[in-house]
Amino acid sequence: MWQWFHKLGSPKWFFGIATRLMPWLLIGGLLLLAAGLVWGLAFAPKDYLQGNSYRIIFIHVPSAFLAQSIYISMAVAALVTLVWRMKLADVFVKAIAPVGLVFTFLALFTGAVWGKPTWGTWWVWDARLTSMLILLFLYGGVIALDRAINDEKSAARAVAVLVLVGVVNIPIIKYSVDWWNTLHQPATFKLTEKPTMPMEMWLPLLLSVLGLYLLFGWLTCLRMKTEILVREQRTRWVKELVLAGGK
Amino acid sequence: MHPIRKKRLTIVLFLVAGLAIAVGLTTYALRQNINLFYDPSDIAAGNAPVDVRIRAGGMVEEGSVIRDPDSLKVEFRVTDFAASLQMEYVGILPDLFAEGQGVVAMGRMNANGRFIADQVLAKHDEQYMPPEVAEALERASRGQHKAADLEKAAESTAY
Amino acid sequence: MAFDSLSAFIVMEGHGPYVWACYAVFAVLLGGMMLWSAKRNHSVIEACQRRYEADAKTSAQPNRNASATFARVEISQD
Numbered sequence: 169m170w171q172w173f174h175k176l177g178s179p180k181w182f183f184g185i186a187t188r189l190m191p192w193l194l195i196g197g198l199l200l201l202a203a204g205l206v207w208g209l210a211f212a213p214k215d216y217l218q219g220n221s222y223r224i225i226f227i228h229v230p231s232a233f234l235a236q237s238i239y240i241s242m243a244v245a246a247l248v249t250l251v252w253r254m255k256l257a258d259v260f261v262k263a264i265a266p267v268g269l270v271f272t273f274l275a276l277f278t279g280a281v282w283g284k285p286t287w288g289t290w291w292v293w294d295a296r297l298t299s300m301l302i303l304l305f306l307y308g309g310v311i312a313l314d315r316a317i318n319d320e321k322s323a324a325r326a327v328a329v330l331v332l333v334g335v336v337n338i339p340i341i342k343y344s345v346d347w348w349n350t351l352h353q354p355a356t357f358k359l360t361e362k363p364t365m366p367m368e369m370w371l372p373l374l375l376s377v378l379g380l381y382l383l384f385g386w387l388t389c390l391r392m393k394t395e396i397l398v399r400e401q402r403t404r405w406v407k408e409l410v411l412a413g414g415k
Numbered sequence: 416m417h418p419i420r421k422k423r424l425t426i427v428l429f430l431v432a433g434l435a436i437a438v439g440l441t442t443y444a445l446r447q448n449i450n451l452f453y454d455p456s457d458i459a460a461g462n463a464p465v466d467v468r469i470r471a472g473g474m475v476e477e478g479s480v481i482r483d484p485d486s487l488k489v490e491f492r493v494t495d496f497a498a499s500l501q502m503e504y505v506g507i508l509p510d511l512f513a514e515g516q517g518v519v520a521m522g523r524m525n526a527n528g529r530f531i532a533d534q535v536l537a538k539h540d541e542q543y544m545p546p547e548v549a550e551a552l553e554r555a556s557r558g559q560h561k562a563a564d565l566e567k568a569a570e571s572t573a574y
Numbered sequence: 575m576a577f578d579s580l581s582a583f584i585v586m587e588g589h590g591p592y593v594w595a596c597y598a599v600f601a602v603l604l605g606g607m608m609l610w611s612a613k614r615n616h617s618v619i620e621a622c623q624r625r626y627e628a629d630a631k632t633s634a635q636p637n638r639n640a641s642a643t644f645a646r647v648e649i650s651q652d
Contacts, residue, residue, distance in 0.1 A: 222543060288535070336431075401622050
């Protein structure tokens with residue numbers, strides 16, 4: 169039963185899979201995202217209350233989704249690092265932490281710009297916005313801690329512990345709008361319930377969410393490959409691969 | 416699973432669980448501070464301090480907005496459908512401010528139980544819809560009211 | 575199309591600056607991150623290539639001073 173799990177830990181095996189997957193992820197992601205954004209910007213009807221400013225939702229919600237999903241996947245990888253000492257899990261955490269940082273920043277930025285015309289303020293210290301800001305600092309902390317420790321193995325363990333400690337923040341972000349009084353409204357885009365928007369608004373949002381997930385997949389493969397090359401450059405398979413063109 | 420891995424897994428899971436409980440208890444204890452604003456029923460129950468800058472929020476009651484014709488002064492009632500709170504504000508309201516919409520206001524309670532706001536933010540819900548749909552919905556709900564009225568009228572005339 | 579003209583699309587009934595600012599920052603950050611990651615991958619591959627070629631050159635030369643060379647033990651990690 170554990171065989172596939174250990175196979176997953178082989179950098180060489182992953183490298184091959186990632187190389188084969190990447191073109192599909194890139195093309196699919198770009199197409200879906202472009203379709204979702206053009207549809208959302210130009211063709212979806214405006215909102216009865218907010219007018220056209222609500223069109224920011226088509227990048228705000230996907231960014232916020234990814235910001236949280238990336239952290240959850242990092243936490244799973246951190247658990248694998250701590251328990252199974254799998255190198256690939258640590259490669260994953262290091263490769264995607266900066267991506268998570270960028271998406272968290274995008275969610276906060278687009279939220280602030282959206283807040284000005286709708287709420288009347290760029291920022292308010294409510295539970296949703298504050299916990300999202302904490303997520304940004306967590307990503308920053310993970311990246312800084314990794315850079316601060318030179319030894320690869322101790323860096324991996326320290327980072328994994330920090331990531332696992334920070335995972336407590338994720339349910340707080342998700343449920344903040346239900347548990348406390350916040351200015352931020354509850355979730356619109358839910359996977360388990362009927363959406364609170366009509367199809368011609370929900371579908372472009374779905375397309376951009378899916379597209380951004382695929383692009384994130386592409387980024388993950390690419391950045392993990394880079395990290396693997398750096399770490400495994402002494403091995404024969406990397407040498408053969410690089411001399412054959414590095415694909 | 417290898418026993419040493421099992422041990423590591425248990426330790427890590429216990430640590431995360433312990434941390435989650437600690438954070439959960441802390442946020443529960445601080446819930447009054449994490450809440451961005453007081454509900455009208457909180458204020459009616461006397462939970463909110465008088466003459467301290469606080470936030471209060473709820474829905475602007477239908478038909479309660481009185482605009483002063485000579486200045487930017489606005490008076491309105493904010494409700495959570497259990498209690499309501501009289502508010503006063505001088506200034507430009509956000510575009511989304513309307514009767515039946517949510518607001519969160521920053522200000523002080525005065526001794527007469529009125530809330531003197533110095534900032535009003537609009538709060539909207541998670542519903543989005545095209546203007547035509549919103550209009551149709553409103554027409555439908557008005558139609559329903561009318562139907563209900565007619566029914567009532569019919570009932571009263573039957574007797 | 576939800577707009578009557580291109581100018582209406584750009585102005586967005588006054589919300590244009592907010593909407594377009596968000597989309598611009600989104601495009602710049604996402605595109606920049608993708609390009610930068612691809613570039614870094616490329617430069618790492620090139621650096622490795624140069625190293626391997628340099629290694630090949632030094633090992634091809636006859637070792638006049640054997641004590642100054644390092645024997646790299648290659649261990650496959652898979």
